[in-house]
Amino acid sequence: MPVNLEELSKLVIDGDTDAIKSAVKNAINDGADPLEIVDKGLAKGIRTVGEKYGKGEIFLTELLMGAEAMKVGMEIINPEIQKQKKELKKLGTVVIGTVSGDIHDLGKNIVAALFSAHGFDVTDLGVDVPNEKFIDKLKELKPDILGLSALMTSTITKQRDIINTLKETGLRDKVKVMVGGAAVNEDFVREIGADGYAENANDAVIKAKDLLK
Amino acid sequence: MRPVLEFFSSDEIYEIHQTSLEILERVGMKFESPEAQQILKNAGVEVDLKGVARFHSDLVEEYIKMAPRSVVLRGRDPKKDVYLRNDRVAFAAGTGMYVIDGNKARKATYQDCCNWAKLTDAVKNVDFTCEIHSTDMPSELTDRYNFKAMAMNTTKPFVGSALSRDGVLDEIEMAAAIVGGKEELRKRPIWWAGYAAISPLIWSENACTVFKETAPYNIPAFVEGESVVGGTSAVTVASTLAQTNAEALSGIVYNQIIKKGRPCILNLGFTHPMDMKTCLALHGNVVSGIVAAGGNQLARFYGLPSAAWMATDSKVSDAQCGYEKALTGIIPALARSSLIFGMGQAEFTFAVDFEKLIIDEEIVNQMKRVIDGIEVTEETLCLEAIERVGIGGNFLTPKARDTFKFIQKETTELTIGDRNTREKWLEAGGKDIGEKAREKVNEILTTHEPEPLDKDIIKKMDEIIENAKKKVEAKK
DSSP, rough: OOOOHHHHHHHHTTOTHHHHHHHHHHHHHHOHHHHIIIIIIHHHHHHHHHHHHHHHHHHHHHHHHHHHHOOOOOOOOOOOHHHOOOOOOOEEEEEEEEEEEEEOOHHHHHHHHHHHHHHHHHEEESSOOHHHHHHHHHHHHSSSSEEEESSSTTTTTHHHHHHHHHHHHHEGGGGGGEEEEOOOHHHHHHTTTTTESSHHHHEEEHHHHHHOO | OOOOOOOSSSHHHHHHHHHHHHHHHTTOEEOOHHHHHHHHHHHHEOTTTTEEEOOOOHEEEEEEHHSOOOOBOOOGGGGGEEETTTSHHHHEOOOOSEEETTTTTEEHHHHHHHHHHHHHHHHHTBBBEEEOOOOOSSSGHHHHHHHHHHHHHHHOEOOOOOHHHHHHHHHHHHHHHHSHHHHHHHHHSSSEEEEBBTTTTEHHHHHHHHHHGGGGOOOOEEEOOOOOOOTTTTSSSSHHHHHHHHHHHHEEEEHHHHHHTTTTEOOOOOOBBBBBBTTTBBBSHHHHHHHHHHHHHHHHHTTOEEEEEOOOOOSSSSHHHHHHHHHHHHHHHHTTOOOOETTTTTTTTTEEEEHHHHHHHHHHHHHHHHOOOOSSSSHHHHHHHHHHHTTOOTSSGGGGGGGGHHHHSSSSSSSOOOOOOOHHHHHHHHHHHHHHHHHHHHHHHHOOOOOOOHHHHHHHHHHHHHHHHHHEEEEE
């Protein structure tokens, strides 16, 4: 019986974190190519969820349930990919965190979850992250994207400080900097010399993919 | 609990009720129709030579009890029937003789009436719709033309006007044609008859006639006290309610005498507080809202459905219009008015504004969330989710998934207004609500196709109008 990859997409769209486990296992047992399971099944599902969210058709929770189902599915498929010595196409690596002086992490967590679901390799540094720690991690992990989150108007200036430090240390050209937070807008991004921002987590993923093209 | 706004203690309700009864006994109510005077006399009401009827309290109490506790307003499509109860709020379109067009108001035409019916047919929160009075048809016949315009363009329940005995008889014929005969009309009385007393304390001949002629078909009667507060009733809200309640109660008694068990709506929600400087009868005034809310509480006391009006005195679709609509709507909505009229209403109660109907749709959506109240159950308290999410977590992750089913019910979304960031708003064209509403009106009027009315029924209606035209010309 051919493996029904459409069904896997649908389970991601429905955010069915239980059924997706057995469905992915069955697909593997049926001999489906694990990369195909991801590409034509799970990833297609999360893309559809993202599109629906972008059009305002579903709630944020449904988007995140989709991301969770994706995550659960990937946890099962990843060992199989390694076993078969195959490699998933890497979308990119991301280092993300909430800047120092700010402990708001709701938005940052959502963005991180969605980046992961779409296949980015995400390192989350948490909240109240000192500027030096961002720089150290950049040097260590050499990510494609640095995500700086700051909710408050009093802390968004930290995003500027970090970018200035990047310039001073010659790291600015090595990474794309995305900033986020309620007070951030296009003008601010230009003003501080960041590469981009997005209005919501879904747009952040789209923006990141654009930046890495 | 679902909130119920009350302005009176139970003692105060009794006081107002007793004052109304005392008004009917001591001052009385003038019935201008000789036919009505005779009907009242036959029922044992004392009527003097000037046509003033004085009602004994016990007679009023006896007849009021005969009116049913819920009323169904029926539409051409039975699925659109509206069940009026005093624990539920339905919403209705407004009416008028002008159409607001930008900063100007122009006289409504037959085509406007057709378009109004079509628009209100399409807009979800309009449970019940009203004709607008076209001014380009022979004046004696506009009631028939408007009836046709409404019947053709909406399957929802609607109300028309009846300008004379011939008018109401023709409209009964038209309604019967739609449902398949007069016998059917008795079972499914589409259409309703509404009349307001002339304050203070008069029932006009036409009102008595319309109530009388529509009674055999059990057509619901909207019985209204519609005083100009400070002008045709005393300036206090309490006295206005006592008097308009007396007026409406006497109308309900009259209707019950004509036909026991006739569905009646006790409507004290259409009063117009007078501007004591300019003498204009207002309606967007919050005082209208609290009179209506008081009226709703009185109606609940009698176990009868009630009504109110969300309105504005503004001439354009501006901020005043928005806040007056929201305030005069939410006050009676919280007081559980059975039916709130006025979606799309503007400029006192003279005009309709098509765009405003779309904006009012949004206001009604928001009001519905308020009147749903706050549900407190073990499930809605979400204790387990709080425990699972724990300190510093968030409620958007699967840990809180058992709470997601409440999203739709607990939160609100906008259909026309904007809650986006400036960037997203600009990206979408940076339009204000009026501009978006205008686009929506155009979209509905070009794309919405109301369920068509059978050709034979339209032909029958045209014949009725033709005959009426001949009759009117013969009289001239």
